[in-house]
Amino acid sequence: MKRLWQRGMIALARSSAVKDFMQGRDGMRKLAQRFVAGPDVASAFATAERLLDEKGIRTSFYYLGEYVDRLELVQENVDQKLAIAARLADADLDVHISVDPTQIGLQTDAEQVGPRARSIGRAIALASGGKPGLHCLMLDMEDASVVDVTLALHDDLRRLELPAAVTLQAYLRRTEGDLIRLIAAGAKARLVKGAFVGAKHVAFATEPEIKANYRKLVALMLSEEARESGFYPIIATHDDRIQAEALALARENGWPQSTYEFEMLLGVRSDVAEALAQQGERVRLYVPFGRDWWPYAIRRIGENPANGVLLARSLLAR
Numbered sequence: 001m002k003r004l005w006q007r008g009m010i011a012l013a014r015s016s017a018v019k020d021f022m023q024g025r026d027g028m029r030k031l032a033q034r035f036v037a038g039p040d041v042a043s044a045f046a047t048a049e050r051l052l053d054e055k056g057i058r059t060s061f062y063y064l065g066e067y068v069d070r071l072e073l074v075q076e077n078v079d080q081k082l083a084i085a086a087r088l089a090d091a092d093l094d095v096h097i098s099v100d101p102t103q104i105g106l107q108t109d110a111e112q113v114g115p116r117a118r119s120i121g122r123a124i125a126l127a128s129g130g131k132p133g134l135h136c137l138m139l140d141m142e143d144a145s146v147v148d149v150t151l152a153l154h155d156d157l158r159r160l161e162l163p164a165a166v167t168l169q170a171y172l173r174r175t176e177g178d179l180i181r182l183i184a185a186g187a188k189a190r191l192v193k194g195a196f197v198g199a200k201h202v203a204f205a206t207e208p209e210i211k212a213n214y215r216k217l218v219a220l221m222l223s224e225e226a227r228e229s230g231f232y233p234i235i236a237t238h239d240d241r242i243q244a245e246a247l248a249l250a251r252e253n254g255w256p257q258s259t260y261e262f263e264m265l266l267g268v269r270s271d272v273a274e275a276l277a278q279q280g281e282r283v284r285l286y287v288p289f290g291r292d293w294w295p296y297a298i299r300r301i302g303e304n305p306a307n308g309v310l311l312a313r314s315l316l317a318r
């Protein structure tokens with residue numbers, strides 16, 4: 001039932017006719033507000049400030065737009081990320097700026113991806129005003145074919161001493177090796193389960209396998225060796241059991257609070273995020289913004305069949 005519902009929502013996310021129709025409806029816009037900050041950088045900052053002031057929760061900004069395959073869209077994406085960085089200098093926030101390699105040209109002019117990532121990284125470094133570790137460029141991880149290029153981008157930014165971190169996916173068999181290398185380098189990495197499906201020889205296919213690998217990787221991220229190397233773990237899951245296990249590991253292996261963090265998506269299990277923050281844990285929410293909000297919002301709605309009632313009510317509301 002859950003899979004069927006999710007597949008239906010993914011099909012809706014892909015249809016541009018449905019997108020145009022839904023983005024014009026007030027009821028849908030209201031429903032999306034739970035998952036998306038608003039149309040522009042100003043609304044994203046307003047959400048980040050509210051989260052920090054009211055809940056003590058940090059932010060990771062994401063400019064919405066998928067399958068960026070035209071140069072003018074690439075430029076729009078880069079401009080949005082630079083606009084965030086420019087505004088950060090005057091804000092009292094701790095922010096990650098999420099970047100998909102395809103958003104900055106991997107499908108249009110791949111040779112420019114490195115220079116674009118560097119210019120965003122430099123703008124973020126400038127906004128941090130000499131406080132290392134304050135803000136950073138977080139590389140999201142897309143499908144298995146771009147893992148090497150994404151890791152290479154990350155390494156290049158770090159070599160230039162620009163503030164960068166990278167996302168690793170537990171569904172991929174190779175991730176353990178990638179993680180061991182990043183731990184030894186004292187890097188900053190975000191662990192997710194992975195929103196893609198891969199061939200059997202590269203990926204774990206079932207939920208229990210992916211979960212088991214996630215747990216194994218969390219144990220590496222929060223090991224004593226990782227702490228000693230200066231590695232910074234970001235545990236990005238809504239699974240409260242895994243979060244509790246991570247907390248137990250952190251305590252057991254001597255990780256002080258704020259030397260690791262949890263990350264979740266805006267609007268998903270907010271009670272869990274808030275409870276962690278109240279315990280003094282460092283929590284960050286992934287805060288998407290932009291005009292192209294339908295595909296993202298409908299996928300989040302699709303992750304939980306209970307959202308079906310909300311969806312029906314929002315459709316009826318016009």
Ligand code: FDA
Binds near residue numbers: 194237
């Ligand atoms: P899982 O699906 O195991 O669910 C755990 C619990 O949360 C369940 O009880 C479930 O019902 C509940 N839940 C989950 N989603 C819900 C929803 N929408 N509404 C209500 N309840 C919900 N992937 C990727 O491939 N590349 C990337 O760069 C990223 N980046 C990223 C950043 C951040 C901050 C997060 C949190 C996630 C990603 N992802 C990602 C997505 C990730 O790979 C994965 O698909 C989702 O996080 C779902 O897995 P979980 O472990 O969170 O929850």
